[in-house]
Amino acid sequence: MTTVDDGFEHLVSENRIHRSIYVDPQVFEAELRRIFGRNWIYVGHQSQVPTPGSFAASWIGQQPVILTRALDGELHVLFNRCSHRAATVCQERNGTSRQLRCDYHGWTFRLDGTLIAPTFADGYDSNVFDVADYSLGRPEQVDHYRGFVFANLSPDGPTLQDHLGNAAEYIDLFCDLSPTGDIGVGSAGQHRYGYAGNWKLQCENGVDGYHPNFVHQAFLESAAPDGRAMKLFHGQSPATAADLGNGHALLDNRPNLAAVHERALQRTEEGRELHRQLVDRLGESRARLVIQTNGGQGFNLLVFPNLLIIQNQIRVVHPRRVDLTEIDLYPTTLAGAQPALNAARLRAHESFYGPAGGGAPGDLEMFRRVTEGLKVESMEWLPILRGLHRTVSDADGTRHGHVTDEQPQRGFYRRWLEAMEPPGKEA
Numbered sequence: 487m488t489t490v491d492d493g494f495e496h497l498v499s500e501n502r503i504h505r506s507i508y509v510d511p512q513v514f515e516a517e518l519r520r521i522f523g524r525n526w527i528y529v530g531h532q533s534q535v536p537t538p539g540s541f542a543a544s545w546i547g548q549q550p551v552i553l554t555r556a557l558d559g560e561l562h563v564l565f566n567r568c569s570h571r572a573a574t575v576c577q578e579r580n581g582t583s584r585q586l587r588c589d590y591h592g593w594t595f596r597l598d599g600t601l602i603a604p605t606f607a608d609g610y611d612s613n614v615f616d617v618a619d620y621s622l623g624r625p626e627q628v629d630h631y632r633g634f635v636f637a638n639l640s641p642d643g644p645t646l647q648d649h650l651g652n653a654a655e656y657i658d659l660f661c662d663l664s665p666t667g668d669i670g671v672g673s674a675g676q677h678r679y680g681y682a683g684n685w686k687l688q689c690e691n692g693v694d695g696y697h698p699n700f701v702h703q704a705f706l707e708s709a710a711p712d713g714r715a716m717k718l719f720h721g722q723s724p725a726t727a728a729d730l731g732n733g734h735a736l737l738d739n740r741p742n743l744a745a746v747h748e749r750a751l752q753r754t755e756e757g758r759e760l761h762r763q764l765v766d767r768l769g770e771s772r773a774r775l776v777i778q779t780n781g782g783q784g785f786n787l788l789v790f791p792n793l794l795i796i797q798n799q800i801r802v803v804h805p806r807r808v809d810l811t812e813i814d815l816y817p818t819t820l821a822g823a824q825p826a827l828n829a830a831r832l833r834a835h836e837s838f839y840g841p842a843g844g845g846a847p848g849d850l851e852m853f854r855r856v857t858e859g860l861k862v863e864s865m866e867w868l869p870i871l872r873g874l875h876r877t878v879s880d881a882d883g884t885r886h887g888h889v890t891d892e893q894p895q896r897g898f899y900r901r902w903l904e905a906m907e908p909p910g911k912e913a
Contacts, residue, residue, distance in 0.1 A: 493907070494513075494516070494903060494906040494907050495903060495907060497513070497903075498899045498900075498902060498903045500874070500896060500900075501869060501870060501871045501874060501896075502867045502868060502869050502870060502871070503867070503868050503870060503899055504866055504867060504868075505860050505863075505865070505866055505867070505868065506866075507684075507686070507902075508683075508684040508686065508687070508808075508856075508857070508860050509684070509808065509809070509860050509861075510808065511807075511808045513808070514684075514805070514807070514808035516906060517547075517805070517906070518547045518548060518805070520905055520906050521547075521791050521902070521905045521906065522546055522547030522548075522549075522639070522791070522805070523547065523639045523640065524638075524639070524640045524642075524643060524905065525638065525640075525643070525649070525790070525791060525905060526627075526629070526636040526637070526638050526646050526649045526650075527546045527547070527636060527637055527638070527639075527791070527792070528634060528635070528636055528789065528792070528793040528802060529544045529546065529551055529553055529563055529635050529636065529637050530542045530544050530553035530635050530671075531633050531634055531635065531669075531671035531672070531800065531816075532561065532630065532633040532635060533633060533668070533669065533670045533671045533672065533673070533821075534553065534580060534671050534672040535553055535554060535555040535561065536555070537555065537582070538555055538556065538557045538558065538559050538597075539555070539557060539582045539583060539584055539597065540554070540555045540580075540581075540582050541553065541554045541555075541576060541578075541580065541581060541582070541583065541586075541597065542579065542580040542672065543566060543576050543578065543579050543580065544802070544804075544814075545804050546625065546637060546639060547805060548805065548806070549565065549639075550565065550566035550567065550574060551563055551564065551565055551566055551625070551637065552564045552565075552566050552575075552576050552586070553635055554586075554597040554598070554599075555597065556596065556597040556598040557584065557596070557597060558598075560598065561628075561630070561635065562597065562598050562599060562624065562628075563624060563625055563628045563635065563637045564586075564599045564622040564623070564624050565622055565623040565624060565625075567622070567623065568588035568590065568591075568593055568622075569593070569601065569620040569621065569622060569623070570588065570590070570591055570593050570604070570620070571590055571591065573588050573589065573590040574588075575587065575588045575593075575595060575622070580672060583597075584597075585597065585602065586622070591604075591605060592605035593605060593620075595621070595622055599621045599622035599623075599624060600617075600618075600621045600622075601617050601618075601620045601621055601622075602617075603617060604617070604620075625637035625638060625639050626638055626639055626640055626641040627640070627641065627646075629645070629646040630646075631646060631647070631650060631654065631657060632657050632658065632661045632667075633661070633668060633669065633671075634657065634793075636649075649732060650732075650734075650789070651730065651731050651732045651734065652730040652731055652732075652734065652882060652883070652884055653730050653732070653734035653736075653787060653789050656736065656785060656787045656795070657787070657789075657795070659775070659776055659779045659781070659784070659785075660779075660781050660782050660787075660795055662764075662768060662772070662776045663760075663764075663776055663777075663779070663780065663781040663820055664820040664821045664822060664823060665760060665763040665764065665767065665820065665821070665822035665823055666767075666821045666822040667767070667821075668821035668822070669818045669819065669820060669821060670818060670819040670820070670821055671800060671816045671818050672816060673819060674816075674817050674818070674819055674828075674832055675817070676814055676815060676816045676817070677814075677815040677817075677839065677840060677841065677846075678812065678813065678814055678815070679812075679813050679815075679841075679846065679850065680806070680810065680811060680812040680813065681810075681811055681813075681850050681853045681854065681857075682809055682810055682854065682857060683809060683810075683811060683853040683854065683856065683857035684805075684808060684809065684811065684857070685792065685803050685804070685805035685811040686898075686902075687811070687853045687856060687857075688794075688801075688803045688811060688813060688849075688853070689788060689791065689792060689794070689803055689898060690894075690895050690898065691849055691852070691853070692786055692788055692794040692796060692801065693727070693735040693736065693737050693786050693787075693788045693794075693894035693895075693898075694737075694892075694894070694895070695719050695725065695727050695737045695888075695889035695890050695891075696719075696872065696890045696891075696892070697852070698718070698719040699716055699719050699720065701848040701849060701852055702844060702845055702848055703716070704844070705838065705843075705844025705845065705848075706718075708844075709844075717742070718739060718742050718743075718889075719889055719890060721888075721890060723741075723742060723888070723889050723890070724741035724742060725737070725738060725739045725740075725741050725742050725888075725889035726738045726741070726886050726887065726888065726889055727873075727886070727887050727888065727889050727890070727891050727892075727893045727894050728884050728885065728886050728887070728893060728894070728897075729884065729885040729893050729894060729896060729897025729898075729900070730883075730884055730897065731882075731883040731884065731897070732790055732901055733788075733790025733791065733897060733898050733900070733901025733902065733905075734787070734788060734789050734790050734897070735787075735788040735893070735894030735895075735897050735898055736785055736786065736787055736788075736894065737785060737786040737889060737894070738784070738785050738889075739784055739785060739889070740778055740779060740784045740785065743778075743780070743783065743784055744778035744779075744784070745778075747777055747778055747779070747780040747783065747784065748774070748777055748778060750780075751777055751780075754826070756823075756824040756826045756827050757827070759824065760823060760824070760827060761773070761777065763822070764776060764777065781797075781798060781818075781820075781831075782795045782796055782797045782798060782799065783797050783798065783834075788894065788898065790898065790901050791902075791905075792804070792805075796839075797834065797835065797838070797839070798817055798818055798831045798832075798834060798835050799815050799816060799817050799818060799835055799839060800815075800816045800818060801813060801814070801815050801816075802814045802816075809857065815839060815846075817831065817832055817835040817836075817839075818831070819831065819832075870892040870895045870896055870899070871892065872890065872891050872892040873887040873888055873890070873891025873892060873893055874891075874892075874896075876888065876891070877893065885897065
């Protein structure tokens, strides 16, 4: 029987993964340190803190953080932990405030993290206590791309741009559908759910083109009774799956949907106006590519380790325990677009990803069944063989396969293993 004590390289290979990576608390604790503690992690979007005094709370692994826009307009990422006795200073997921106050002993901080003053200040000797030493902590690195804010707990490693690599182009396509090139996150609300299983199940699933025709068959057949929707993820579909490198992955359905998206935009005056705006801003060629992609409706993107862009949404995976995961889903709006277009985006999101939608409930039930099945100890390995023989590699390192192939999963776990056992460092 293989265990974590044998080293992580024994748990993942090009064609299979060991059950312990989903159920072993030691593996989970190592992931928090080596993946969430050493990589760029998405913490929020700039549009969630639109005005001075805005804040939005999130996590880096299990560590609570707050994205703030200070009163001078500057963005900050702060640890949600009082510098006195460690109580959290922000209890809401988002809102506005001129300051952050710890309710335990009343210490109050500006939105840039600096301590204003301790309560009952005469109890502190200025010879041993300096207010400047007690600001809220912050990650070692913070950077942003197209409004997506990332933080890194480590001072080392690649820049955010290098980390995003080939995934950046798809973030661009997602944002460029807006007349201004900007998206809105949070203003339309969010969905939040959890499941009793490992966080990686959701990451795998978001870029798995093998399951929709089975898990989501009822929805697909009702959406298109003529069978067209079932052909999107059929064995003969022209759609593709890709390992983009750095653990990022893609399901690309544009071969099926590009022409559909172009026609749909011309059916309404709002769509025709958006087309004109995009051509003016991007030029005819780029505008057509953006329209054919139609934001995330043309693809599913996984940004390693736990950010997904799917259809109109940003989905963030939060590991809570080895067997507990929480998910935030944020439907996005297009800045500068007609209200009718944004309303249509939200209705499409609700129909599949809402609490009563045709997608999320089925996936969650599969996560439950997988977690139950993983209790079988005598069957140690899970194969990720599908499409291995038909991989096509590009010069930029992207590895392509059929949409039903397990190319995304192989890429994710290739990077997982690198992150868990960095070259030249001890495990």
